[in-house]
Each structure stands twice: as C-alpha cells, then as structure tokens.
Amino acid sequence: MKSLYIKTYAFLRPGVVRPCRLVRSVTLIPERSLAHQEGLPKLPVPPLKQTCERYLTSLKPIVSEEELEHTRQLVEEFLKGGVGERLQKGLERRARKTDNWLSEWWMQSAYLDCRMPVAVYTSPGVVLPRMHFHDRQGQMRFAAKLIAGVLDFKKMIDTETLPVEYLSGKPLCMDQYYQILSSCRIPGPKRDTVVNYAIGKTSPTHITVVHNFQFFVLDVYNSDGTRLTVDQIYMQLEKIWNSSLQTNKEPIGILTSQHRNTWGKAYNNLIKDKTNKESVRAIQKSIFTVCLDAPMPRVSDELYQSRVAAQMLHGGGARWNSGNRWFDKTLQFIVGEDGTCGLVYEHAPAEGPPIVFLIDYVVKYMQKAEVVRSPMVPLAMPEKLRFNITPEIKRDIEKAKQNMNIMVHDLDVKVLMFCHFGKNVPKQHKLSPDAFVQMAFQLAYFRMYNTCCSTYESASLRMFKYGRTDAINTTTADSLKFVQAMQDPNTERLVLLQRAIQTHKENTYNAIHGQGIDRHLLGLKMQSIEDLTSMPEIFMDTSFAVAQHYNLSTSQVGSKTDCVMCFGPVVPDGYGVCYNPMDEHINIAITAFNSCEETHAAKFAQAVEDALLDMRALLEDTATAKQ
Numbered sequence: 001m002k003s004l005y006i007k008t009y010a011f012l013r014p015g016v017v018r019p020c021r022l023v024r025s026v027t028l029i030p031e032r033s034l035a036h037q038e039g040l041p042k043l044p045v046p047p048l049k050q051t052c053e054r055y056l057t058s059l060k061p062i063v064s065e066e067e068l069e070h071t072r073q074l075v076e077e078f079l080k081g082g083v084g085e086r087l088q089k090g091l092e093r094r095a096r097k098t099d100n101w102l103s104e105w106w107m108q109s110a111y112l113d114c115r116m117p118v119a120v121y122t123s124p125g126v127v128l129p130r131m132h133f134h135d136r137q138g139q140m141r142f143a144a145k146l147i148a149g150v151l152d153f154k155k156m157i158d159t160e161t162l163p164v165e166y167l168s169g170k171p172l173c174m175d176q177y178y179q180i181l182s183s184c185r186i187p188g189p190k191r192d193t194v195v196n197y198a199i200g201k202t203s204p205t206h207i208t209v210v211h212n213f214q215f216f217v218l219d220v221y222n223s224d225g226t227r228l229t230v231d232q233i234y235m236q237l238e239k240i241w242n243s244s245l246q247t248n249k250e251p252i253g254i255l256t257s258q259h260r261n262t263w264g265k266a267y268n269n270l271i272k273d274k275t276n277k278e279s280v281r282a283i284q285k286s287i288f289t290v291c292l293d294a295p296m297p298r299v300s301d302e303l304y305q306s307r308v309a310a311q312m313l314h315g316g317g318a319r320w321n322s323g324n325r326w327f328d329k330t331l332q333f334i335v336g337e338d339g340t341c342g343l344v345y346e347h348a349p350a351e352g353p354p355i356v357f358l359i360d361y362v363v364k365y366m367q368k369a370e371v372v373r374s375p376m377v378p379l380a381m382p383e384k385l386r387f388n389i390t391p392e393i394k395r396d397i398e399k400a401k402q403n404m405n406i407m408v409h410d411l412d413v414k415v416l417m418f419c420h421f422g423k424n425v426p427k428q429h430k431l432s433p434d435a436f437v438q439m440a441f442q443l444a445y446f447r448m449y450n451t452c453c454s455t456y457e458s459a460s461l462r463m464f465k466y467g468r469t470d471a472i473n474t475t476t477a478d479s480l481k482f483v484q485a486m487q488d489p490n491t492e493r494l495v496l497l498q499r500a501i502q503t504h505k506e507n508t509y510n511a512i513h514g515q516g517i518d519r520h521l522l523g524l525k526m527q528s529i530e531d532l533t534s535m536p537e538i539f540m541d542t543s544f545a546v547a548q549h550y551n552l553s554t555s556q557v558g559s560k561t562d563c564v565m566c567f568g569p570v571v572p573d574g575y576g577v578c579y580n581p582m583d584e585h586i587n588i589a590i591t592a593f594n595s596c597e598e599t600h601a602a603k604f605a606q607a608v609e610d611a612l613l614d615m616r617a618l619l620e621d622t623a624t625a626k627q
C-alpha cells in the first residue's frame, strides 16, 4: 500500500479557479482524475503560415480553381500585409494570459451564441439497446437502477476518483466530467449561459423526474448523506407516477425547445411569477432529470432504432413526449414505458465521450445484482413543481408546440446497425478504423451526388487543459482521388484508399495535437472581432463559406455499450452522422432535413453500407490476388 499526496483542483470554467487544497489518500488509486490536471499542456496557437498553407490545401477538393486562386491572393495579403501577424500576436497574448485561449470562445460561438433551438440543432441524443420491459413496473425498476447507477458515478466525481482517460498514451483533461451534473443552460436575450450548481457551497441533493409533463423534485440522499437505495428510489417513482396520471397538463417543458430568442423572452415572462421561478430553479439545480416517457407508436424492428433516435432528439412531437423534457438541462435520461431508453444532453458543457463513458459505467452498474435491501423507512412524497399558467404563457406554449411539430416533421433519421464487420476488418489490414469509416462516408456521398463536400469530423483536444474539440477536414485531394477511382475498376484503388487513409491519419494527428486549422481560423476571426478591426477578407470569401458549409458533419463517439449517439445536421442541406465503431459491427446514426429535397437519411445509410462492403471487398480481393 502506497501513500499518495495529491494536489487537487476545483474544476471550474477557464479563468475561474477555486483555491487548491491538499488531500491525503492512503489507498493506491489507479490515478486520480484531477491529480494530473495541473501538468496538462496548454493548447498551443499553431504557426500562422502553417495554418494558411493547410487551409489552402484543404480547399483544393471543394472549390473551383478560380476560387482557389482568388483565396490564394487573399491569404497572401493576410500574411504579408501585417493583419495576420497582428491577430496572431493577439492570440498568442491571449494564450499566455488564459488557461486555454480557445475554450471560452468555442463555448460561446458554437453553443451559447447559437440562437437555433437546442433540440435537434445542438443537443445530441443517445440510443441505448432496447430493454425488455413493457409495463410501468419494469419502467420504474429500470429507472430506479439507472438513477442509482448515475449516483454511484457521481460519487467518483465528488471524491475526485474518476480514472484518468488517455488518448494515444497521453492523459486527457477530465474537466468536462465536472460540468455535466447539477448544471443547466439558461436562455438569455442574445447569449445563453450555463450554470453549474455543483460548484457552490452546497451541492444539490435532488434530481427532477418528469412524467405526463409534470415535474417532481426527488431527493436522492437521506439526511445523513447516504444515497437512497434502488428500492427506495423505486417507491418514490411509484408515488410520482401515481400522482401524475392526468394527461391533460400543460407541457411547460416544451418552451425549452424554442428558438433561443423566443425562449429567452418567454423565460423572462415565465419566471416573473414567484412559484414558477422556484419551480424552474429546482429543475435547473437538480443533479439530472429523468423523463418517464409515455409509449410511442409501435414500429417494425427495422425502424425501431431510428424511431428511438428521433424520440431522444425531440420527443416525438407535442402529442407525444416533447413536453416531457427540459431541453436546457444538461443531462436527461429517458425511460419509456415501452422499453425505450436513452438520453438527450445539452451540448454546451461537454462533448459526447464523457457522456458515453458515464453510460458505460451506469450500464455495467445496472448489470450487477442488487445486494443490499433497504429497510423501508417511509420517505416523504416527492414535491410536485407547480406552475401558474397565465394566458401569455399558454400562448407561448402553443407556439412552442407548433414549432416543435414542424421540427419533428422536418427531421429525417436513420440508424444503421451495420453488422458485417467492425473495427476488426480495417485493423486486420493495418488501417485506422476511424479513417476507414470516414472514407466510406466520402465514397457514399460521392456516389450519391457525384461530387464531394466539405466534411467535418470532431477531434478531441482534451490532451490540453480545458480542451474541447477541433475539426478534421475529412475531404482531401487524396480522398477525392480514391472515391473517383472507385468508379473505375482499372485504377489502383487500394493504393489510393491507403493513401487517403494515411492523409486522414495525419490530419487527425495534427488536430488532436493542437495543430488543426478550423479552430485557429476561428481564433483569428474572434481576435479580429475583439480588436474591433474590420473583418479580414479571407473570412468574407466564398471559399471560406464553402469550407464552413459542412454538408457532412460527423463524429465518432465510441463506447463499450452497444449504443449510438445521434445529432442533427448543421446545414439545411446536410447530414449529421455519428458513429460507434465496435469490434465486430458499427452503429451509425444519420440525420437530414425532410425540407431539403436533395438529402435522404435512409438512402445515405444504404450508400454507406454499400461503400463499407465494397471497401472490404477491395481489401480482401487484393489480399487474395497477392496469394
């Protein structure tokens, strides 16, 4: 047994630091989550010339020769005219003065300034495997165990004993884990904020449960600080269920699905009333929310996962479960009476990987047999949250219902459970599985549209303190050559695939090591806004608009659980593609908008399946030919 002295830090947003304290631990813990944090490197500002060169290279496959030539000139002026240098110096100054020059700007520009509804547009959903309960007892039992599992996970956060994660052998920043519980987004007239109540003097001890659009406060700790047992939670859920049988209640939560400006105004109006304000505050402060959903219309087994993905993203519409949410809440677990389960999370405080890590933990926890049976001490009835609905609030709810129904009809979702192979096949052929799947998306897109498009893949920046993400530009001159070659069997298709994968790997390496181009360009742009200088022309250029118009917005979110994350497209004529490559199969969630005639989630899913199979055939045929 080894004694460790570990310096720990409170994890707040960059720039807000709580005093350090010294913790003595007598047991050997694998590695404390926060112990390594101080040693994490700062996110670098990449060299200006390097980013400019890489930016021009990234444009080659997606803009015309004339546009590229024009952009070359603008980039040259930007570099030589002094503007680039001035902004770069500003960025470097910012990097010296802050823990992370990017994370606050990123949180603002990607999330808090974004005025689109969080439902569908920014909040990802997670589809968990179908559960085998078909009634409310099953639903309650499952929800009770799930709540107990999340609280068990929370213990690791509270005691700062979460194991440190690694990427390519490097420890990752664990800050995001400290932002997902007891936090909530708050709408503002121009910009939203995120409030984290775990940081205050007294951490919240309740969760919120919503059933039939009615919200309840469920205290999950006893007065002595011990957690409620699964049986106790189950009994409390039963009480909640029985006192929310009426289905004619106003779906107050649907207000949170509105356009952010609209919701910002409605919010101010809602909380003018003291009771409403207290109820809203109780939801915001809660550790997380559990949505006990009503059963959804039955669909065939083939469509089941897609239907659940839609339910996670938007709740199915005003008639169904869209009002059974508080979309601003960071974490909402969803358990349907029909065996559906998953979650939706508000994206501003964290990326997908910490969320699925939590899911993996909870799923494992739920598989364990329950050992302790609690003595049944009677517990107080969970408090029902009251809302006074004025005619104005009623009008806001009606508008929110209409808009939600439009969003529901507009979202096209297809979950592809690709079962022919997983990471195993590319690995056997010494190829990166992630790059292989990305090339399949490129091929699928090219076959459908006979052209390629700007493609975004999220890359983790968590090797750096408070790191979030950068983007990997998947579409490269090499990926274009490969997809073009796939139309002609007489070309060196395998060599071109290998080259495209190699280029993707290099771009991935650069992005996760803080040498990507997307966030550096964003930083230069933000610096220019902050300096109140006129926007440099490279950011007003057609090429820049094309590069930022991500028709394919993709992200790998891998997990141990057989689940899949899903999110909406980021442009009206695009696809949102989230995938979980497992060892022997790949789960892929694809979304598009029905209002766009050119996109079709199921067709794209079919094209991806065909592309993956053709690429495997290419690897195997070539391997056989060599024997």
Ligand code: COA
Residues within 6 Å of the ligand: 167, 351, 352, 353, 423, 426, 427, 428, 429, 430, 431, 432, 433, 434, 435, 458, 459, 460, 461, 469, 508, 512, 555, 556, 557
């Ligand atoms: N030969 C054999 N095996 C290989 C290989 C090769 N040439 N290249 C990679 N592999 C292996 C890896 O060792 C790894 O093995 P493991 O399954 O035992 O861990 C596996 O294949 C996967 O590697 P790869 O497919 O290359 O990708 P990755 O796991 O490194 O992921 C990113 C790449 C970009 C997805 C990852 O770095 C990342 O940033 N993830 C976070 C993204 C994110 O934040 N998304 C959420 C946004 S909300």
